[in-house]
Amino acid sequence: MKFELHTTDPSGARAGTITTDHGTIQTPIFMPVGTVGSVKAVTQEQLRQDVKAQIILGNTYHLYLRPGMDVLREAGGLHKFNGWERPILTDSGGYQVFSLAANRKIKEEGVVFQSHIDGSRHLFTPENVMDIQRTIGADIIMAFDECPPYPSEYKYAKRSMELTHRWLDRCIRRLGETEPVYGHAQTLFPIVQGSTYKDLRKASAEAIASRNCDGNAIGGLSVGEPEAEMYDMCGLVTELLPKEKPRYLMGVGTPWNILQNIELGVDMFDCVMPTRNGRNGMLFTWQGVINIRNKKWATDFSPIDPQTPSFASQQYTRAYLRHLFVAGEFLALTLASIHNLAFYLDLVREAREQILQGTYGAWKSKMIPQLQTRL
């Protein structure tokens, strides 16, 4: 993986290009989440052509449980299995083990947990999670970490962070001892933790930076803390992470969260919000936020969002989409998901334009109140 930083805007926002064996990614970028190998309710053609996704995510925890390693290995990896030949990033399963699995026990060795599907018992260690991500075959893979909940006591957050750092070294060692399974390169991103404690975040950022990996991630944010605290932590960490490496803020967020964090020097984002909220009828548009189930849209025959360059956004009306939601039609989920994702991708594309022109700060300040408007 190669990262070229083209420019840093006066505001601090960055524009760059990541090159992987499956193609390039223009940053800042938003990555749609394809939990079990499918971005929910959206086909791979729609992702390519309508959403214009450059990279998608897969969740190691989910893929490990279903379809499982045997199927993925025999398929030739996730790219071959789901037919997505552009870049893929997989998380490490850490977050899902803590949010979804039952009866989890954290030990130095790793985490024992029970599947949320059938209750079967499993062990994740830094080593086997690296092996699993080798088998999935993503271009960018994440270190195995513990993501402490918000709020966490200082003592717990510190111990957890130190465990994450020790696990990181085991991840790095394991990767050094193994080869990619399918020929293409896989790049490890370690994860900064430290909850909402400034000294821990600093210590973690320094520890992570010292490993000299090709990209770095910020985890443990957007887990319930106030937005101001997220921005504080993020800004503090990006100050310390190497400038010549991409920074990925995990699990963030709303359109305005993304714009704010781009200014803090973040290059990559992922979040289930555009798809999950979309499936509940919440649409993000260039004009503001729409609850499409609202009666007021029943006879609004204007496009879902004329400014978002996707077929779903421009060729279907608000009235029709509302009808589909009210009638409980599957197509509602598809159109809302495509629109929201296309909007997120258009948002970061425009952010990149503004950065390249050096006008990001003023543009962002103008956009945020508009994006937050309730229509």
Added chain:
Amino acid sequence: MKFELHTTDPSGARAGTITTDHGTIQTPIFMPVGTVGSVKAVTQEQLRQDVKAQIILGNTYHLYLRPGMDVLREAGGLHKFNGWERPILTDSGGYQVFSLAANRKIKEEGVVFQSHIDGSRHLFTPENVMDIQRTIGADIIMAFDECPPYPSEYKYAKRSMELTHRWLDRCIRRLGETEPVYGHAQTLFPIVQGSTYKDLRKASAEAIASRNCDGNAIGGLSVGEPEAEMYDMCGLVTELLPKEKPRYLMGVGTPWNILQNIELGVDMFDCVMPTRNGRNGMLFTWQGVINIRNKKWATDFSPIDPQTPSFASQQYTRAYLRHLFVAGEFLALTLASIHNLAFYLDLVREAREQILQGTYGAWKSKMIPQLQTRL
């Protein structure tokens, strides 16, 4: 509407072209069902580009209840509302009133029923059903009929058929007194009834033919009767319906039902089977029937159906589709629906080729056992 009959194959199968104000339809044709203005889980682009649908159905009963006439009128009709600019056919609501609505009471005037959604009371008459179909704006509209259940006593079937004939005359009268709402022409198809009684079917076919409408439909079949009985009734009726008008067999059926009825001189079909069964994991292919949830497909990395010319059928593997079903992913519903519909459309396209070459009978006899194979 214009119907040009190009050829009748030695077997009796027919190839023709229907021309409507929204474009042409090559017959024999299968029409995907878009109940409430959406073919379930499939976008209009996928219908055009991947399924290659030439005409879709809308259900008057469903559209009347949701989104309702006010919304459809203000939208400019269903074509504008759902963005499908090719031909549309609407049924008359008769079938749904009898299969879905509660507390229905049939009188000479019409049918009083309660909505299956909110229990509200409504009256369908031949006159207001014509008005409703004017407001929906389909290119082909259906007469209001009673569809008796199977089995029905002779006396009931006869009375019901006579009522359907009287209602037909009221439909014809009402249409003569009203104009299309959106400028394009609307063509009425009356419906042959008569349950499984040969003399009633004959009488009904003669009565329907005598009205000299531009197309004719056969209703009340595929409602639980043995397949042999369906073919008997259909063959008997097509003998009596005018040759120069298209014949539409409502609600049929499996791929082999369609091939058999094409030979009996049917030109148009609709059925929820490809979408409904698809959503349950039943796939129709050129090689036979697949239950994609079966464990045997877990590592079958061949295309869903290499012979069906759709992106869904060729670019996704059986193993991936099985995984999506097992994991409960929405994308499973979309891919299975697109594949099944594309297969049905490919089936009638190939049937048409065979008819034009005069080889339909032998081809059909060879195909039916193959299509019925359980893979």
